[in-house]
Amino acid sequence: MRIGLELGAFAWPGGPAAIGETVARFARVADEAGYVSLSTGDHVWQGFNAGGEHQPYLECFTTLAVLAANSRRCRISPVVAGVHFRHPAVLAKTITTLDLLSGGRAGVGLGVGWNADEATGSGIPFPSVATRFEMLDETLRILLAYWTGAEGTDKAFHGKHYQLDRVLGVPQSLTRPHPPILLGGGGEKTLRLVAKYADACNLYPTPEMPAQLARLREICAETGRDYDRIEKTCCLPFDVADGSGTGELLDTLHQLGEQGIQTVIGIVATADPVRQIELIGEKVLPSLSDDQ
Template sequence: MDLRIFTEPQQGASYETLRRVAVASEEAGYDAFFRSDHYLTMGGDGLPGPTDAWTTLAALARDTSRVRLGTLVTSATFRHPGVLAIQVAQVDEMSGGRVELGLGTGWYEQEHAAYGIPFPPLKERFDRFAEQLEILTGLWGTPVGETYDFTGEHYEIKGSPALPKPAQQRVPIIVGGGGKKRTPALAARYATEFNLPFASVEDNAAAIARVRAACAEQGRDADELTCSAALVLCCGRDEAEVTRRAQAIGREPAELREHGLAGTPAEVVDTIGRYAEVGITRFYLQVMDLSDLEHLDLVAQEVRPQL
């Protein structure tokens, strides 16, 4: 079971705060440090303001040495796929081949309005998302010395040299969500990982079944696809510590136990085990209090060895 740290910087975090968490994640032995790709807080003042996901990851590529780096998930509405392909490839080279790209349709209409980013209807966002996946994999997969062309409904690329190339032969792509038709089909076609965030064991089992069926329809071995989950983390050595950490993020221990990874290390291990039984092999631990680095150490020392 891989354990990855997942942050939500739009809620309020400077680059220095994110750097400290990423370095602490690396030193504690976590597999990866991921961040959301949002430009507007979802509650609170969000001070000091948003940080750009790929600018952040570029800097972390130089400030870390081992931990993998990625987004959960980049919004397809934010960047032209040609530009995104260059950004991801460059950060991958800067990190020595440690980048992973989570990509989604985008959903937070208010942040688009707040920064003047077009927010088309859901069908168009899905269409653009699908074209972006085709373009990104096409650009990265084009042999050096050849050119890449694409003509779609929303994007057209002519005679691209398809440079630069990522350091990795294949940048891992994460596709996720609870969609019942297009999402499983896109994951089966393009993804190396399928992720369902903030969902129950039962919902994860159903989503994994849909993705595996889509793989079968496309003639792909479903075992090639990693299945992952993301849940908010609130772990403590005793009930007082669990309560303190829950209060720090404005939640209740009972609610977190029902909907997150919460409780003592033994409780957290048990919850992870239930997800593992339905096929989850990677967990993104959503850490909301970025000042509490002891939280990361506790899980690394008392949860991870039991998995």
């Protein structure tokens, strides 16, 4: 099993002035410890699960750029970007730039989003979930068109929600044929998009997860997609306190592995995120390596 990390909160000692150095240290420690990926979510307000909108939250891709600049091996990706926040052409350029500047380590995680309050409160349109799924499908098609050939297709794309006269992307990403695509969510529509377009799926470790993986396998069989070529990932909070919870975390990771999960993305939302990943790196990662 592989372990990635997601920065989920930014309320740290030292306040805003200390955030930059903490993010940089987080990336350096994670890279040296053997974690496989670094990510953050994509919001303009902090979510209710981490203290709500008056708690600090950083813009996703700026944060990913700092994580990339302070690491050398970890893959860098949003988990996951909301499809309603950016036009696909801007998203394609952003991910391509991140891939180039990181030496070919960028990925893209996408989803339909969930926080209507942050969007509408910030003046950002938040269409119905059905519309956002249509937008997601078109966005995936546009991204793949941008990452085709030497400069993209350089052709027009005329969809229901997006109109592009030229799908032109110069330079292209270093990662070929394209930065890996991860889709977040376990519903029927998302799983069908995973089978059609994605390199990875991201689920939550709920009682429904085994059934969601079974359904993805069925969809792959129906559509001719190789289920085994899709990376199965899931997110869960990482909080081992002073290290006393590492045994329980290791048990959870083994259980997830038995259910078919290949990569766990640990959401770190504690007051001392660097110490958290140091403890897990010391006490959990070596045991996982021994199992392989």
